[in-house]
Amino acid sequence: MTAETPETLAGGRLTIDRDALADNWRDLAARAEGAATAAVVKGDGYGIGLEPAVRALAGAGCDTFFVAVPEEGLRLRATLPEATIYILDGLFEGAAATYAQANLRPVLSSLPEIEEWTAHRRQNPAAHAALHIDTGMHRMGLGLGEAEALLAGPGLADTLGLTLVMSHLACADTPDHPLNQRQRDAFRAVRARLPDVPASLANSAGIFLGPDYRFDLVRPGIALYGGAAVNDAVNPMRPVATLEARILQVRDAAPGETVGYGATEALDRPSRLAILAVGYADGYPRHASSSDQRPGALAFLRGRAAPLVGRVSMDLITIDVTEISDARRGDWVELFGPNIPVDEVAERAGTIGYELLTSLGRRYHRRYRP
Numbered sequence: 001m002t003a004e005t006p007e008t009l010a011g012g013r014l015t016i017d018r019d020a021l022a023d024n025w026r027d028l029a030a031r032a033e034g035a036a037t038a039a040v041v042k043g044d045g046y047g048i049g050l051e052p053a054v055r056a057l058a059g060a061g062c063d064t065f066f067v068a069v070p071e072e073g074l075r076l077r078a079t080l081p082e083a084t085i086y087i088l089d090g091l092f093e094g095a096a097a098t099y100a101q102a103n104l105r106p107v108l109s110s111l112p113e114i115e116e117w118t119a120h121r122r123q124n125p126a127a128h129a130a131l132h133i134d135t136g137m138h139r140m141g142l143g144l145g146e147a148e149a150l151l152a153g154p155g156l157a158d159t160l161g162l163t164l165v166m167s168h169l170a171c172a173d174t175p176d177h178p179l180n181q182r183q184r185d186a187f188r189a190v191r192a193r194l195p196d197v198p199a200s201l202a203n204s205a206g207i208f209l210g211p212d213y214r215f216d217l218v219r220p221g222i223a224l225y226g227g228a229a230v231n232d233a234v235n236p237m238r239p240v241a242t243l244e245a246r247i248l249q250v251r252d253a254a255p256g257e258t259v260g261y262g263a264t265e266a267l268d269r270p271s272r273l274a275i276l277a278v279g280y281a282d283g284y285p286r287h288a289s290s291s292d293q294r295p296g297a298l299a300f301l302r303g304r305a306a307p308l309v310g311r312v313s314m315d316l317i318t319i320d321v322t323e324i325s326d327a328r329r330g331d332w333v334e335l336f337g338p339n340i341p342v343d344e345v346a347e348r349a350g351t352i353g354y355e356l357l358t359s360l361g362r363r364y365h366r367r368y369r370p
């Protein structure tokens with residue numbers, strides 16, 4: 001972690017609304033109805049900061065967390081001594097003792113892992129784990145055939161100390177994709193063989209697919225942070241992260257002049273331009289650039305949208321403030337937040353809100369509210 005950059009010395013300012021994060025968790029927990037609601041906090045809490053994120057979530061009532069790697073699990077354990085912590089990437093070779101010390105539960109996903117975990121459990125019978133079944137994504141998880149073979153033997157749940165059986169949906173963001181039902185049905189069949197083990201299938205988007213996708217525990221990530229879970233639907237979540245950039249200077253430019261590297265955009269009117277102190281080195285996507293062929297992302301100042309002009313460079317962005325006559329040096333311009341949804345910037349850049357959030361840079365002044 002880098003030292004906190006003071007606001008007066010930062011080109012960008014990132015504000016994290018912890019109340020919105022807690023509200024989003026409570027909102028999803030209400031939507032999950034009968035199921036328990038965990039929180040996925042991998043990727044440094046989707047870019048907003050692991051420790052502040054989990055403190056706010058625990059305050060809202062969340063007691064079960066998923067991270068990707070054991071290093072994140074150790075950080076989480078240091079913050080929340082009582083929480084249930086699952087490691088989605090499973091058991092790292094030779095690391096079982098560390099998992100045991102910090103009470104981290106691996107999400108077991110392959111036969112070699114299961115073998116290593118079985119040996120570990122002979123010495124540590126109190127250790128717990130989850131089992132991940134691949135129901136059609138072909139990323140993590142035991143294949144259905146492998147699972148079938150294991151389940152044919154006796155007492156798998158006891159041998160592994162299973163507290164969760166899970167799978168992951170590949171297309172939950174597309175509600176009418178046929179793979180959703182196929183995965184749900186395959187998961188139902190496997191979990192019926194482990195009737196005493198709680199089951200989990202739904203990520204954020206899965207919660208919105210309906211009650212038969214929720215099982216015993218739901219695992220939202222992106223929706224907690226205000227990102228859009230479901231494609232082409234109204235996003236009901238509150239924005240959590242607001243990114244703003246400092247105006248370094250405001251300048252005039254004449255019609256026909258071009259802006260930025262590559263001279264990709266020519267002005268078609270007398271323009272006022274504001275130069276902002278954030279760029280792709282801060283994780284703002286270069287693909288959000290504007291050109292004569294293709295409009296770029298929007299920024300927001302004093303109640304008005306201001307379009308990017310020309311290319312995003314490493315440390316600088318140019319926006320058009322011709323219509324915002326009082327824009328001036330030192331103003332903070334919203335790059336995403338309550339007025340410019342992170343997913344809208346992501347879409348202009350050909351990516352997703354997840355990537356923008358988890359790419360948030362290290363140079364920002366970070367403010368956690370309240």
Ligand SMILES: *Cc1c(COP(=O)(O)O)cnc(C)c1O
Nearest residue numbers: 040168203204205219220221222
């Ligand atoms: C990242 C992840 C989630 C959370 O997904 P969102 O789409 O962010 O809600 C849930 N489960 C698994 C296995 C994941 O990898």
